[in-house]
Structures are given as structure tokens and as C-alpha cells.
Amino acid sequence: MASSKSHLPDCGLYLTTKPLPGNEDKVPAGTIVSFHNHSDNGLPTVTTPDHNVHNRWHFHGPAVAFRGTTWADSLQRLPAEGFYTLRKELAFDGGNWPKGTLVQLGYTQAGMPILFIARVRSRLQENDLFFSDKGVGIKREQLSLLEPVSVFEEPSDGSGHQPDHADAH
Structure with a gap:
């Protein structure tokens, strides 16, 4: 038997087209969300944007889990920031x-x-x-x-090694 996860959209950035039933105040229509088709409790979750740094949204705070997987079909996928x-x-x-x-x-x-x-x-x-x-x-x-395009991003802790011309073999 196929799991319900296989019927859910891929994880990523989405636009809500309908409010999340039972959580209309937290997840209204017409807002971007970070969607995950899995969680520790097995339910899909969405998180609304918390703040924007360097033109990118950061999604913090409690994720909202939901059971009505038909709502997930109303999400509109957005290209990644x-x-x-x-x-x-x-x-x-x-x-x-x-x-x-x-x-x-x-x-x-x-x-x-x-x-x-x-x-x-x-x-x-x-x-x-x-x-x-x-x-x-x-x-x-x-x-x-x-x-x-691919752009190398240094880890925020500064521990990463940046590839450069000298690394080419």
C-alpha cells in the first residue's frame, strides 16, 4: 500500500491559494509558506515566513501540522529563492x-x-x-x-573551504 506522503507535493516554497482549515489565522490564503511533506509525527507541515535577510525568507517558529491532505493540492509551487x-x-x-x-x-x-x-x-x-x-x-x-545558476555559499560558521582555481586537479 502506498503511503500518503507519495501523494503530497515535494517539500519546498509554495504560495497558499486557500487558508489552512482550522488554522486560517496562522496560514491565510495568499502567503508564502515552507511546506514539508513529512514531520516527526508523520503529518505534513507548513511554516509561514518569520523574517527576511539578504532578500531571502527565513521560516522559524512552530510548524503547523495538518491532516487534510487535499489542502496541500491547493498549494502553488514557487521557484526557489x-x-x-x-x-x-x-x-x-x-x-x-x-x-x-x-x-x-x-x-x-x-x-x-x-x-x-x-x-x-x-x-x-x-x-x-x-x-x-x-x-x-x-x-x-x-x-x-x-x-x-549555481553559486558557492560559505557555511555561516566560516568553517567551509572555498573552492578556487588552485583546487582544480
Whole structure:
């Protein structure tokens, strides 16, 4: 017999389209959630966003477990927050960014996508890319313009080894 987990969406970032029955105040319609199709007690859970750091939502606080798995079918999957390039030029009020531009994808709490452009700040000594906390809102239909890219992220404890040219064998 198949487990109910196999009928649930994959874990990830979603937009609610309906409030969670019995938890309408905690998980209303029209908000982003972190969905997990498993938990210690075997039930699926959702967690609402707590705060935003570097254009990414952090999901802390108690997860809300639920039994009505049909509600999970109402969730709308969102592309992961992170770094992408543009597959073609993006025009918007006030300007445009050319094909190939490196951007960071983030969201409002209501799940509206926001793009943040990568910038090199020439006044600084570091060789870092900078992403402002001010972005350009796009329509969900425009998410297809994004091509995911891999970016190495150092562990927050600073213990990680950063691969560089000298590591190539």
C-alpha cells in the first residue's frame, strides 16, 4: 500500500491559494509558506515566513501540522529563492536588464516575485557582488525568464573551504 506522503507535493516554497482549515489565522490564503511533506509525527507541515535577510525568507517558529491532505493540492509551487540569469532581456518601468544578467530572486510575503540585480561596487576593495534590498517586481508569468545558476555559499560558521582555481586537479 502506498503511503500518503507519495501523494503530497515535494517539500519546498509554495504560495497558499486557500487558508489552512482550522488554522486560517496562522496560514491565510495568499502567503508564502515552507511546506514539508513529512514531520516527526508523520503529518505534513507548513511554516509561514518569520523574517527576511539578504532578500531571502527565513521560516522559524512552530510548524503547523495538518491532516487534510487535499489542502496541500491547493498549494502553488514557487521557484526557489536564489540566483538566476535572464534568458532574455527584461524590460520594466524605468529601464531594462539585458539577457544574461545575474539576478537574485526573492518574494514578498504575498508571493509576488522580486528580482534584485547583481552589482559590482567599484568604490570597495572587496571583489564582491552586491544585491540591493530594493528590487524590481515582476509578474509570475515572467518567472520563465529565469535560468538557475549555481553559486558557492560559505557555511555561516566560516568553517567551509572555498573552492578556487588552485583546487582544480
